[in-house]
Amino acid sequence: MKTPEELKELVQQAKYGDSGAFSSLYDFYLTPIFRFIYFRVRSKEDAEDLTQHVFVKAWGALGDFEQEGKSFSAWLYRIARNTTIDYWRKKKSTPLDPASPIFHNKQDVHPNPGELAEQKEEAEHIRQALHILNEDQQTIVTLKFIEGLSNAEISAIVGKSEGAIRQAQSRGLKVLRLHFKENNII
């Protein structure tokens, strides 16, 4: 775990061309960004491709990133969000594939195969349920409840007021609750 000061320093060094500092940054942000994208797209493969794209984009645009008063993670999540929006624009006409493969993680913390299969299934259900929400609700619910970001941080990413964020969360949760109930998930 890195402190905000350490992260700021790494961003500064990466901005001036230090690839080692940037590799520390993507080591730190890889999983959260991947997870954020994973729940927004159709397959793990797509999520990995888009995550890679996000980091390449970030590396290219890092010179334009101004740190003063801005969070690097918010900037990175914004790139990720725009990347997924572009992804859906391209795939708009193609229907959702419910049998998309998920979870081939070698480093999973739960080695029990039964438990792992259960987790896979649940993650797939949740991912499909999140697709029922609109784009804003998907982003906000994922960032709030899966990524654990504060409303202020989410507000910086999506560019909406904290009141609007709270409203979208509440609406999103209601839709999810109904969907989970209908599908006997809860």
Place this chain on the structure above:
Amino acid sequence: MIKQTRDPAASASRKQADPPKFSKADFGGEQKVIQKLEAQKNAVKPSQQLLSRIIAQLSVEEQPQSFGPFYKETSVFTWVRFALPVVAVVLVAAVFVGTRFAGQTPLPVPAQNSGQQGIAQFETPVIEQPLSIAAIETEQKQIDQGPIYEDFFADEKQMQEIETTLAGF
């Protein structure tokens, strides 16, 4: 006028039929949704190959940061941003110089006796210095003596050739 009155019994039964939108049970339901979502934080992780893929791609990607802290200054936008004030200063200077010395040029004046009525004809006045008679005579003398000719053609032989040629005409 017909006055509508509320039936207390109907109102009570309606209240029973439409329970309030937000109940404790609903909140509990949403808590379960939140728990399900929060559990995903540790459940989803990228594959090990993704990290290697990113490292491989970034190593071949152009590194714009290699220009150092002045990288930003190398972008087209920044060049334009710096060039615009310079262009503006040059333009202002040119306009200033133009207006400052413009007064020394005589302004065009309407030509008199232009021969056309109703249309203003302009011409720039030409200032000529009239030569005195003495000056004209001196100049003529110089031409007759041909000093310029002699100076120019120093080679006498060449000069003779030219004179012979001219005599032929």
